[in-house]
Amino acid sequence: MASGEATGLRLVAVDVRARALGLCPGEPLARARARLSTPLAVHPFDPEADAAALERLCLWAKRYGPGVAAFGAAEGRDGLFLDIAGSSHLFGGEAGLVADLARRLAANGLPARIAVAGSPGCAFALARHGAGGLVAPGGEAEALSGLPTIALRIEAAMAADLGRLGLRRIGDLAEAPRAPLARRFGETLIRRLDQALGHRPEPLVALDEALVFSAARGFLDPIGHQAAIVATTKRLLAEIAPRLEAAGLGARGLRLTLHRIDGVVRTLALGLSEPTRCPVQVGRLLDLRLDRLGPALDAGFGFETVRLDIVRTAPIAHRQVTLAGDDGTGAGASGLADALRQRLGRGLLRLTPHQSHVPERAETAEPWRVNDVVARRPVRGRPRPLVLLTRGETAEDMLAPDGPPQLFRWRRRLHRITHADGPERIAGEWWSGPAPTRDYYVVEDEAGRRLWVYRQDPPPAESPPPERAARVAPVIGWFVHGMFA
Amino acid sequence: MTQRPLASLSPTDAAPRATETSAARLSALRARLVTQAMEVIPRKHLSFGVHAVDGCLPGGGLGLGHLHEIAPEAEGDEPAALGFALALVARRLAEVPGEALLVLAKGHPMPYGHGLAGLGLDPDRLLLFEAGNDLDAYRALEEALRTGTGTSSGGLAAVAGLVDAGLPLIQSRRLHLAGGRTDRLLLVLRPVGADSPNVAATRWRIAAGKALRDRFGCIERPCWRVRLARCRNGRMGDWLLEWDHAAHRFGLAGALAGHPPETGGRGTGPGQP
Known part of the structure; x- marks a missing residue:
């Protein structure tokens, strides 16, 4: 399976026979073709179809127990967790359940590696990076000690940094002093380690529970001041932020619903160029928006309930905390684009070249977007007007x-x-x-x-x-x- | 200011302290004058690279974070004024990383990216904002000066506004205050004949000039007649400046160097220097 990128097609996933030929994900397709004389069957990568198929598989897996959770962003979205506590005896114990599951999957042509452990993190590590199998209760630390640190569901960059320090195995990591690790790599690493070893519980988000991020607050005394609305919104987002962080997501679209005391409902929608979890940034944008609205918001006798919904989310990559202290108000162009959109109602533009030699068709002004791939401009020797x-x-x-x-x-x-x-x-x-x-x-x-x-x-x-x-x-x-x- | 409030003085030692207080107050006032003078001369500058021009400007260049007004000298010089402003932006972008914002009020045409590249300004580093009127344009400029001041990397390096009417006093004061905290180049390009009193640190009048020719007699570099009509804490001046888009450098167009004689011909003859 291959997907197109800026530098050409690259392999995304390979099957057993391809792996036997020495292919691995991430290799450019052209190089793989040049290296091997065997004809390759290549399919385009379709993430949406993959997600739909995984969801179907999760629904099917409910036959073994009600608690089924698909792998999220941290796990790579290519497998599922099955909570078999209390249901394994129906299939003749854990070994019997695993055997039954493996047989049925194989009958459907799905190769699978199955691991059973006391914590989701440990089971994941064994299934993805180990040999699978059953771990006796309390044996997690021993089972994990030989596995690479990437099996802890941390980002590849962090695993590489750990490797540079000589911490290549989970066993090394578990023996290392925790405080310096936490200071250097953040709380994520320690949390993942504890989750895998079973020291810290990890609630699985079962399939039927949709991810809803919203919070509301009611007031005995209605509020009407701009500063109060902004402060409330900041607090509501601060409530939601840990949940967003746990899901690896940030908000790209927010909806603020203000219930006025006489039953009128005002709704404000805020859009962001880049996903965020920062209450300060959202508060500032809301402030600008309320500045623009002014009396049009019409608080009347005040709002008694303020509700904040995250209507659009996007995955957010972890970033190292800077020593200088990032104020998080959106650096550079994305912050400016958001602020202008809230304050003046228009976005930024960018001059975008087009493939045409006719001067008036060679360029248009397009809305600016984050990480826009800008087409390369032809190098012209001839003069063009300003x-x-x-x-x-x-x-x-x-x-x-x-x-x-x-x-x-x-x-x-x-x-x-x-x-x-x-x-x-x-x-x-x-x-x-x-x-x-x-x-x-x-x-x-x-x-x-x-x-x-x-x-x-x-x-x-x-x-x-x-x-x-x-x-x-x-x-x-x-x-x-x-x-x- | 380390001025002590008078109420805190006890009545017993009020008499001997009176002279001391007035002396302290005087020195405090002097210190305040010095700091105010420091505020007038900004910390960072964008030099022209031309000694004659830089010598007239306080600190040896255009003060960053200060407001600079650019206007065409006469009707028809608008492209020259726009070119001069964008050349300054290009010079700033060549010095530092980051992007530039161009705010266009109503009545200003969108610049042409392929032409910007010919002026030495990378169009991919230029953000544009179309404001409906002058008020929105000034709001956008202020917002651009305020955004992302906490972070030093990847921010805006230059902010330029193209406005439809003159630069009024109130708006110029607001921009001056907003820009005082940043080290961004701040330019406002106004149309001809809309002169109004404002607090701009410098005011420039730009007229088109005969372009520099290459050895084949073709147009090589733009050239502008640049007049510094007003300069706070500096001198006024009048120069013929050329712009080298490859080196991002201004130059003083020398006496007739590279300029064809004023024959009135088309100047395409092979005998041109």
Whole structure:
């Protein structure tokens, strides 16, 4: 299975036979093909279909017990947890259940590695990075000690950092002093380690429990001040934030519902360029939004209930805490884009080049987005104006006896040309209708103003079909198309 | 200020302390004057790289975080003024990482990215904001000056606003206050004939100039007649500046160097220097 990236197709998953050939995920497809003479059966990677199939499998697995949870973002979304406490005796004990599960999966053509342990973290580590099998109660530490640290469901970068310190196995990690580890790698590592060893409980989110992130607060005395609304929202988000963090998510869209004391409900929607869990940042954006609304919000006698829902979430990558103390209010362009959208109701724009040689089609202004992949600009040797008019404006009283223009009138001003570079011929897009050819000149007038003018010629007589040419008659003449600095 | 409140003085030692207090107050006032003078001269600058221009500016360059007003000299010089402002932005972006924000009020056309590249400004590092009117444009500029001041990396390096009317006193004061805390280049480009009193640190008038020619007689570099019409704590001046887009450098267009003689011809002859 392969997926397209900026650098070409890469393998995402391989089956048993491919692994036997020495292929592994992450390898560029082209290199794999060049290395092996065997023809490869490659399928495009479809994450949505994978998620749907995993959900079907989870529903099926409910036959072994009600507590089924699919692997989340931390686990790689390619397996499931099954809570068999209290249900294994129905299948003849844990070994009998595992055997039955393995047999049924194999019958459906699903190769699987199954592990049973006292904690979800330990079972995951054994199934993904070990040999699977059953762990007796209390034997987690021994079973895990030989496994690599990545089996603790930490990020690859963190595992690499640990490896650099010589902590390659979970056994090394369990023996290492905890306080320096926590200080250096954050609380996540210690939590994952404790969860795997069974020292700390890890509640599984069962399949039927949808992830809902919302919080509400009621007031005996209704609130009406902007500062109070903002402070309440910050507090509500601070309540939700730990739950978001546990799920590895951040909020990208929020909805604030304000219940007025006389039954009227006001709703505010906030969008963010990048997922966040920071109450300060959201509070600031809400402040700007309320600034813009002003009296339009109409608090009346005040709001008695404030409710905050996270309507859109996105995974958030863990980031090392900076020593300087990140204020978390959104650095750079994303923070600015959010603030402008809340305060003025419009977003940022970015100039985006397009694959066209016709100047007016070679670029548009598109809404700015985080991590936008910007198309590469063609390296042009020819000069292009600083300001391009959306369409050529007629140059009147043109005097151009032998090619370049010498005198013309444009925008009620007479331009006496002292210098002209050109012509640069730009042919029209003949594949989309009759396309006249243009000859561009860079001209400079007496005052030193530089303009981009062109002469439009009719298209060659034989190229367009005669009936179309008759319908859309291209204009012939001189036009000003841009201004240079 | 280390000024002691008078109420805290006990009545017994009030008489001997009176002269001391006035002396302390005087020295405190002097210290305040010094700090105010320090505020006038900013910490960081964007130099032109041209000695003649930098010499006229306090501190040897355009003060970062201070407000600078740019206007065309006459009708028809708008592209030249825009080019000058964007050249300054390009010079700032060449010095530091980060992006630049261009706020466009109504009536200003969108710059053309392929042309910006020809001016030495990477269009991918330029963020644009289309404001409906001047008020929104000033709000956006203020917001841009306030956002992300806590973090030093990857922020905005330059903020430029293209406004539809003159730069009013109140808005200029607000921008000046908002910009005082940052080290961002802050430019406001106003149209011709909308002169109004404001607190801009410098005011520039830009007119188009004859472009520099290469050895084949083709147009090589833009050239502007730059007039420093007002400069707080500095001198005024008038220069013919050329812009080297590859080196991001201004230069003083020398006396006729590279400029064709004023013959009125088209200047495409092979005999040009």
